[in-house]
Amino acid sequence: MSTITPSAQTCRSAVMPILDLDMLRTFVAIAESGSMTKAARVVFRTPAAISMQVKKLEEVLQRNLLERKSRSIALTPEGEILLRYSRQLLKLNEELVGQFLCPRLNGKVTLGMPEQFGSNELPAILSQFAKSHPSVQVDVVLGKSIEIKQRFENGEIDLALISHNLHVTPDTILKTVRLEKLVWAVSKNSDAINQSPLPLALAEHGCPWRTLALEALDEAGIEYRIAYSSENCTGQLAAVMADLAVAAVPESLVKxxxxKLGHTNRLPEIGYAQTSLMLSSSANEVTLVLKDFILQVLDPRDMKADAPESVNESQAHIREALEHLKI
Incomplete structure (x- = not known):
């Protein structure tokens, strides 16, 4: 492939080609993933199709853009230049289209959620929302679900995520965004699990994790003592790491x-906790747009095969409520 640089006179007199944004988007995906296969999944094309797009780009620009290695792909110096301009063009295109399809929003919205969402899902929500609506101010309130729910009902919070027992469904529920099994968490070489009465690290009163755990232990006739009580899951897990207690937490928090204790251990099954989104009936446009972003980030998880019938009944109840509200 020729690498001869055209003269300035030739560029001025010739009709310059127009690069396809779709090809540039594919090129950026390849550069960022370092793999044709991974890039194909990002742009929803076959590896053969994106290979043809790169070949077309190289023909139009008369430059080699990629260095094919045995297990990865690297950019040539010319490819680095194209990557920088491609990102700028794609960003400009996004801004241009957004001016027409995503009218600029202004205002403020207060979002409340449990503490465990703060380190994982919250950054993704705020990042995506800020890109499309930079003029909107989002105030975040982290706390216990019972407090978030109370502040929502007092009108202090516009949009709220709360964790609750499956058998206690708030009237203002919008949609279930997470259904997760609660498990017993212990340290790797736990001695606490062998103690009697069983030492527990629990959330404070009002937390559904606490309620479900104690109900399960009482029903199984297992003696326990509350060794530690914390306002948030971080405090619970700290006590477990020190092997001072056992905790009942959502499965995703056990790392x-x-x-987590399996079925062979002597502790009973706890059940499921549900996280739901609450939206005020008088929500403004800014709140409704943020609600849509949250539903995109927090897609409901697949139901467990061993989920109890009460879980399915709860889901049916929620679907009926959504149809009634026409959401």
Whole structure:
């Protein structure tokens, strides 16, 4: 492939080609993933199709853009230049289209959610929302679900995520965004699990995790003592890491060096906790747009195969409520 640089006179007199944004988007995906296969999944094309797009780009620009290696793909110096301009063009295109399809919003919205969402889902929500609506101010309130729900009902919060027992469905529920199994979390080489009465690290009163855990232990006739009580899950897990107690938490929070207890252990099944989105009936446009972003980020998880019938009944109840509200 020729690498001869055209003269300035030739560029001025010739009709310059117009690059396809779709090809540039594919090129950026390849550069960022370092793989044709991974890039194909990002742009929803086959590896053969995106390979043809790159070949077309190289023909139009008369430059080699990629260095094919055995296990990865690297950019040539010319490819680095194209990557920088491609990102600028794609960003400009996004802004241009947004001016017509996404009218600029202004205002403020207050979002409330449990503490466990703060480190994982919250950054993704705020990042995506800020890109499309930079003029909107989002105030975030993190706290216990019972407090978030109370502040929502007092009109202090516009949009709220709360965790609650499946058997307690708020009247102002909008949509279930998460259904997660509660498990017993212990340290890797736990001694606390062998103690009697069983030492527990629990959330404070009003938390559905606490309620479901104690109900399960009482029903199984297992003696326990509340060794630690914390306002948030971080405090619970800290006590478990120190092997001072056992905690009942959502399965997603159990990460090394912690482990969850399986069915072979003597502790009973706890049940499921549900996270739902609450929206004020008088929500303004800004709140409704943020609500849509949250529903995109927090897609409801698939139901577990071993989920109890009460879970399915709760889901049916929610669907009926949504149809009634015509949401």
């Amino acid at each position: 090394p060096p912690l482990k």
